[in-house]
Amino acid sequence: MTNNPFPLSRDDLLTAYRTMRTIRDFEERLHVEFAKGDIPGFVHLYAGEEACATGIMMHLTDIDRIASTHRGHGHCIAKGVDVHEMMGEIYGKATGCCRGKGGSMHIADLSKGMMGANGILGAGAPLICGAGLAAKFRGDGGVGLTFFGDGAANQGTVLESMNLAAIWNLPVIFVVENNGYAESTSVEYATAVDSYVDRAAGFGLPGVTVDGTDFFAVYEAAGEIIKRAREGGGPALLECKTVRFFGHFEGDAQTYKAKGENEHNRAHRDCLKLFGARVTAAGIVADADLALIDREVAALIDDAVETAKGAPLPGPRELTTDVYVSY
Amino acid sequence: MARMISYKQAINEALDLEMRRDPTVILLGEDIVGGAGAPGEMDAWGGVLGVTKGLHAKHGNRLMDTPLSESAYIGAAIGAAACGMRPVAELMFLDFMGVCFDQIFNQAAKFKYMFGGKAKTPVVIRAMVGAGFRAAAQHSQMLTPLFTHIPGLKVVCPSNAYDAKGLLIQAIRDDDPVIFCEHKALYGSEADVPEESYAIPFGEANIVRDGKDVTLVGYGLTVPRALAAADTLARSGISAEVIDLRTLSPIDWDTVIESVENTGRLVVIDEANPRCSLATDVAAYVAQHAFGALKAAPQMVTAPHTPVPFSPALEDLYIPSAEAIVAAVHKTTGPVKSAA
Numbered sequence: 001m002t003n004n005p006f007p008l009s010r011d012d013l014l015t016a017y018r019t020m021r022t023i024r025d026f027e028e029r030l031h032v033e034f035a036k037g038d039i040p041g042f043v044h045l046y047a048g049e050e051a052c053a054t055g056i057m058m059h060l061t062d063i064d065r066i067a068s069t070h071r072g073h074g075h076c077i078a079k080g081v082d083v084h085e086m087m088g089e090i091y092g093k094a095t096g097c098c099r100g101k102g103g104s105m106h107i108a109d110l111s112k113g114m115m116g117a118n119g120i121l122g123a124g125a126p127l128i129c130g131a132g133l134a135a136k137f138r139g140d141g142g143v144g145l146t147f148f149g150d151g152a153a154n155q156g157t158v159l160e161s162m163n164l165a166a167i168w169n170l171p172v173i174f175v176v177e178n179n180g181y182a183e184s185t186s187v188e189y190a191t192a193v194d195s196y197v198d199r200a201a202g203f204g205l206p207g208v209t210v211d212g213t214d215f216f217a218v219y220e221a222a223g224e225i226i227k228r229a230r231e232g233g234g235p236a237l238l239e240c241k242t243v244r245f246f247g248h249f250e251g252d253a254q255t256y257k258a259k260g261e262n263e264h265n266r267a268h269r270d271c272l273k274l275f276g277a278r279v280t281a282a283g284i285v286a287d288a289d290l291a292l293i294d295r296e297v298a299a300l301i302d303d304a305v306e307t308a309k310g311a312p313l314p315g316p317r318e319l320t321t322d323v324y325v326s327y
Numbered sequence: 328m329a330r331m332i333s334y335k336q337a338i339n340e341a342l343d344l345e346m347r348r349d350p351t352v353i354l355l356g357e358d359i360v361g362g363a364g365a366p367g368e369m370d371a372w373g374g375v376l377g378v379t380k381g382l383h384a385k386h387g388n389r390l391m392d393t394p395l396s397e398s399a400y401i402g403a404a405i406g407a408a409a410c411g412m413r414p415v416a417e418l419m420f421l422d423f424m425g426v427c428f429d430q431i432f433n434q435a436a437k438f439k440y441m442f443g444g445k446a447k448t449p450v451v452i453r454a455m456v457g458a459g460f461r462a463a464a465q466h467s468q469m470l471t472p473l474f475t476h477i478p479g480l481k482v483v484c485p486s487n488a489y490d491a492k493g494l495l496i497q498a499i500r501d502d503d504p505v506i507f508c509e510h511k512a513l514y515g516s517e518a519d520v521p522e523e524s525y526a527i528p529f530g531e532a533n534i535v536r537d538g539k540d541v542t543l544v545g546y547g548l549t550v551p552r553a554l555a556a557a558d559t560l561a562r563s564g565i566s567a568e569v570i571d572l573r574t575l576s577p578i579d580w581d582t583v584i585e586s587v588e589n590t591g592r593l594v595v596i597d598e599a600n601p602r603c604s605l606a607t608d609v610a611a612y613v614a615q616h617a618f619g620a621l622k623a624a625p626q627m628v629t630a631p632h633t634p635v636p637f638s639p640a641l642e643d644l645y646i647p648s649a650e651a652i653v654a655a656v657h658k659t660t661g662p663v664k665s666a667a
């Protein structure tokens with residue numbers, strides 16, 4: 001048998017691939033369905049960034065909490081939120097994980113430790129300090145991770161939270177998904193420091209920058225940081241440099257990007273292709289293994305879309321329920 | 328000849344005209360130009376829904392894209408206003424006030440009073456309000472009552488393109504901080520808008536339809552809804568007067584009271600949540616000041632006491648509809664108060 005040069009077993013490699021493929025297909029399919037006009041509201045796709053969510057979330061279990069962003073589908077899938085329930089939510093159906101009340105920007109499944117996508121930039125950072133605090137009091141070794149973009153990194157809430165996490169030594173990790181853009185504005189314009197790791201250092205937080213299109217780089221860096229936090233070593237920052245294949249939201253003409261930028265990224269910075277090439281070249285996984293997963297995932301996404309389309313809308317009574325626990 | 332332009336274009340035009348007139352007018356906001364530092368096109372977005380598109384070509388660096396740091400740039404706009412500029416800051420969605428509210432309500436709103444009348448803060452904060460975009464709980468709120476509650480702030484919410492232009496020009500010239508609420512569902516609505524500059528004074532409601540049986544009071548999107556309801560009511564012989572408040576602070580009580588004194592009935596329509604809203608405010612004021620004229624209890628048509636739901640099936644029920652307004656009017660005409 002071939003020697004496995006990777007820090008993951010063959011099964012785990014296949015799981016990682018399946019997760020990334022599920023995210024990719026989910027997003028590619030939403031892109032198509034949105035264009036047909038079937039999907040209401042704002043949809044921000046995560047395609048291109050799959051290795052970040054996947055490489056990180058493979059170190060987590062349901063006791064660990066994450067706070068996500070407006071671009072949250074990938075975080076949800078990697079954290080184990082049910083794909084059918086997500087799709088139902090995005091279509092605004094009663095079968096959605098938030099019963100159609102939240103939509104794409106508010107998908108949550110607390111039972112999976114997924115504290116919600118978020119429509120407010122930087123809002124997850126204070127919340128995850130709370131999750132870290134709760135984990136500390138419970139003493140269960142749980143950690144909290146908050147995701148935010150290169151743009152949201154400039155929110156005051158994020159900066160305040162880094163200091164809070166540092167002084168209380170919280171088991172909290174700040175994950176910057178740096179895809180180079182906040183809407184149409186480039187990170188070079190909006191952020192003065194060269195690296196968010198430099199900024200973390202100012203708060204007394206260790207940090208590391210990795211190539212977010214390289215699953216293994218993310219996986220290894222996240223593993224160390226998460227282990228350290230779990231063991232009481234305190235908060236840290238992880239910056240993943242990544243790419244966004246689609247527009248900021250569906251309908252964005254993307255004229256602020258360079259000509260050919262998306263094509264270049266898809267050809268050279270596609271985390272799925274890079275992953276597939278490495279694991280097959282090492283002889284650990286065969287092309288046929290990946291192709292099988294591709295087919296299974298395609299069928300899953302087809303079924304999720306068809307099911308969501310056919311699902312019932314929430315009834316009128318739902319409008320006024322769930323505001324309070326009791327009132 | 329009529330010159331039909333959209334609410335969105337009217338806002339763009341008002342900004343352009345005021346920037347030409349007054350060099351102290353500057354624009355700040357996220358992606359109001361778009362493409363800053365990016366390899367592609369500059370002015371790529373012109374605002375998230377394109378409202379400021381084209382202004383960069385005309386006014387260059389008087390438009391400044393900002394980082395995603397609302398506390399910092401809204402606060403900076405307020406500070407610059409206190410130092411002689413007339414900044415117009417765009418907050419994109421009014422819902423984002425949550426991250427910068429201190430600068431607005433503890434700083435901008437209070438300078439004039441706290442400093443014994445010596446300060447002025449001529450800042451305009453533009454933001455989108457309202458539901459109907461399937462944008463869910465954090466991008467759809469009608470938070471007008473929160474701002475109206477605060478002394479020192481002026482609050483504007485135009486219902487049509489003509490008013491949008493005139494009220495924004497007034498907002499920029501006004502020496503107090505103004506929260507300028509743009510209803511996103513109205514951006515595409517067109518009206519006959521003169522090319523030249525004009526200012527609509529604050530505190531002057533607009534009687535958009537005359538009537539004698541009932542007074543409908545609204546602002547923003549509820550005005551076209553009230554007009555649709557008035558059409559329906561006319562078919563059943565009820566003549567509704569429709570008042571567009573236009574500005575919520577200051578508010579034109581006289582026009583409302585005068586109308587209710589003629590019609591004897593009041594229905595207030597507010598897309599905000601019902602508690603402590605414009606609806607309760609107007610109903611209470613009328614009950615206090617025109618009680619003798621009322622033939623029936625004032626009615627309120629509002630959003631329910633819930634966040635804005637995502638699903639179209641629910642969101643359509645959330646926003647006050649013309650049918651709900653008609654039903655409320657029937658409540659006032661049904662059990663008519665005896666003349667005794």
Ligand SMILES: Cc1ncc(C[n+]2csc(CCOP(=O)(O)OP(=O)(O)O)c2C)c(N)n1
Pocket residue numbers: 070071119120121122148149150151152153179181182183248357395397419423426
């Ligand atoms: C407080 C707040 N301000 C502004 C917005 C509008 N907005 C939504 S996403 C976005 C850009 C976010 O960029 P980044 O943080 O880099 O994340 P990305 O979209 O690239 O994943 C903006 C400005 C918001 N949702 N919340």
Ligand SMILES: [Mg+2]
Pocket residue numbers: 149150151177178179180181182183
């Ligand atoms: Mg980004």
